Amino acid sequence: MAEMAATSTSDAPAQGRLTIGVPREIVDNERRVALVPDTVKRLTADGVRILVEAGAGTSAGFVDSAFEVAGATIVPDARAVYGQADLILKVQKPEPSELALLRSGTTLISFLQPLVNTDLVRELARRGVTSFSMDAIPRTTRAQSMDALSSMSTIGGYKAVLLAADFLPKFFPLLMTAAGTIPPAKVLIVGAGVAGLQAIATARRLGAVVEAYDTRPVVKEQVESLGAKFVEVDMTGIEAQTQDAGGYAREASPELLRRQQEAMTNRAIRSDVVITTALVPGRPAPKLISEETVRQMQPGSVIVDLAAETGGNCELTVPGEIVIRHGVTLIGLLNLPSSMPYHASQMYSKNLQNLLALMVKKGQFSIDMSDDIVAGTLITRDGEVVHEATKARLQAAVG
Numbered sequence: 001m002a003e004m005a006a007t008s009t010s011d012a013p014a015q016g017r018l019t020i021g022v023p024r025e026i027v028d029n030e031r032r033v034a035l036v037p038d039t040v041k042r043l044t045a046d047g048v049r050i051l052v053e054a055g056a057g058t059s060a061g062f063v064d065s066a067f068e069v070a071g072a073t074i075v076p077d078a079r080a081v082y083g084q085a086d087l088i089l090k091v092q093k094p095e096p097s098e099l100a101l102l103r104s105g106t107t108l109i110s111f112l113q114p115l116v117n118t119d120l121v122r123e124l125a126r127r128g129v130t131s132f133s134m135d136a137i138p139r140t141t142r143a144q145s146m147d148a149l150s151s152m153s154t155i156g157g158y159k160a161v162l163l164a165a166d167f168l169p170k171f172f173p174l175l176m177t178a179a180g181t182i183p184p185a186k187v188l189i190v191g192a193g194v195a196g197l198q199a200i201a202t203a204r205r206l207g208a209v210v211e212a213y214d215t216r217p218v219v220k221e222q223v224e225s226l227g228a229k230f231v232e233v234d235m236t237g238i239e240a241q242t243q244d245a246g247g248y249a250r251e252a253s254p255e256l257l258r259r260q261q262e263a264m265t266n267r268a269i270r271s272d273v274v275i276t277t278a279l280v281p282g283r284p285a286p287k288l289i290s291e292e293t294v295r296q297m298q299p300g301s302v303i304v305d306l307a308a309e310t311g312g313n314c315e316l317t318v319p320g321e322i323v324i325r326h327g328v329t330l331i332g333l334l335n336l337p338s339s340m341p342y343h344a345s346q347m348y349s350k351n352l353q354n355l356l357a358l359m360v361k362k363g364q365f366s367i368d369m370s371d372d373i374v375a376g377t378l379i380t381r382d383g384e385v386v387h388e389a390t391k392a393r394l395q396a397a398v399g
């Protein structure tokens with residue numbers, strides 16, 4: 001058990017009482033904030049002191065005065081937050097200017113993507129920062145209320161459908177009007193994890209006819225229960241274990257990928273909208289929609305590629321941009337959760353609150369390594385990288 005000492009500043013808190021700092025997010029187009037006033041209220045009631053950088057919640061709709069009413073102290077700049085806080089709560093991984101402010105002995109909780117950002121992880125260890133990554137929360141039943149990946153994927157799936165509806169030059173629902181009958185839009189969802197299932201539900205609510213595919217056959221029932229048709233891929237002659245023990249997809253073999261691409265082409269060319277969400281953790285996104293498929297799609301169709309961050313499921317996706325190729329609108333926008341910052345912040349803050357409940361008791365912070373959620377989320381401690389999968393990735397890079 002490591003007790004965290006309070007920092008000694010002129011404004012020093014009572015001995016051992018945890019000070020949490022919430023800086024303003026500085027990455028371009030990031031509108032979320034790590035804590036919302038409701039969580040601040042609960043934590044301060046538990047004896048925690050909370051410093052919020054002025055304006056940190058403004059772009060998410062949470063003004064400074066709301067944080068003050070909830071019990072936080074507003075400080076003028078990031079330097080004041082990092083200088084006094086024992087525990088920093090963020091959304092995005094720290095930028096170099098933020099790393100420079102992180103003192104040895106400070107704890108950081110944010111999204112870090114440690115398997116990809118190996119240099120950052122090494123630097124956090126070198127600086128003596130104890131770090132937890134919200135994307136490393138185990139996907140277990142007990143951890144569901146802390147699962148920030150699921151929260152953000154829910155928003156991504158919902159927003160992807162709204163974007164598609166906005167760009168599609170057609171209605172989504174069936175309409176019977178005096179000017180004639182309009183058939184419902186046909187939507188194909190590729191990848192039916194958390195984002196894909198939310199996309200199915202949202203497209204159905206808008207009245208579209210929806211079909212969906214996932215490499216993991218176990219999701220067929222979930223797809224059908226949302227009122228969508230499950231697309232089958234011919235698996236004859238393929239011995240494929242498409243899911244790992246943790247419930248995640250395995251990378252498809254070249255033959256399976258070829259058959260998946262063929263099936264997606266057949267469906268995509270009959271669809272008005274394709275929303276792709278297929279991901280394999282720690283790997284580039286599988287390319288399921290080829291340029292040839294886009295060429296064969298109806299002009300005016302829309303593809304929203306939620307996998308754009310890891311290279312995209314469509315060959316023609318341009319990460320961060322909306323482009324038109326062969327008459328098809330391709331949306332590769334990144335960080336959709338930030339475009340719905342109020343609820344994204346509220347959900348993320350709740351996830352943090354539930355994680356902190358495992359580590360903060362009566363205003364004191366401690367790390368209990370016998371708790372599988374705490375241990376599985378911890379990335380660096382005492383100058384070392386302690387997260388097993390990240391350590392393996394670092395060793396593979398050296399060897």
Ligand SMILES: NC(=O)c1ccc[n+]([C@@H]2O[C@H](COP(=O)([O-])OP(=O)(O)OC[C@H]3O[C@@H](n4cnc5c(N)ncnc54)[C@H](O)[C@@H]3O)[C@@H](O)[C@H]2O)c1
Pocket residue numbers: 138139140141143144147149150153190191192193194195196213214215216246247248249250252260277278279280281286288
């Ligand atoms: N706390 C929990 O218990 C919990 C929480 C969230 C998710 N989960 C499990 O994890 C699963 C995956 O969650 P996620 O949404 O974070 O996954 P993800 O974001 O890693 O991937 C999205 C989807 O893409 C699919 N995919 C990968 N390769 C594909 C391919 N070649 N073709 C088609 N689809 C492909 C995956 O099977 C997955 O459903 C869930 O469905 C669930 O079983 C459990």
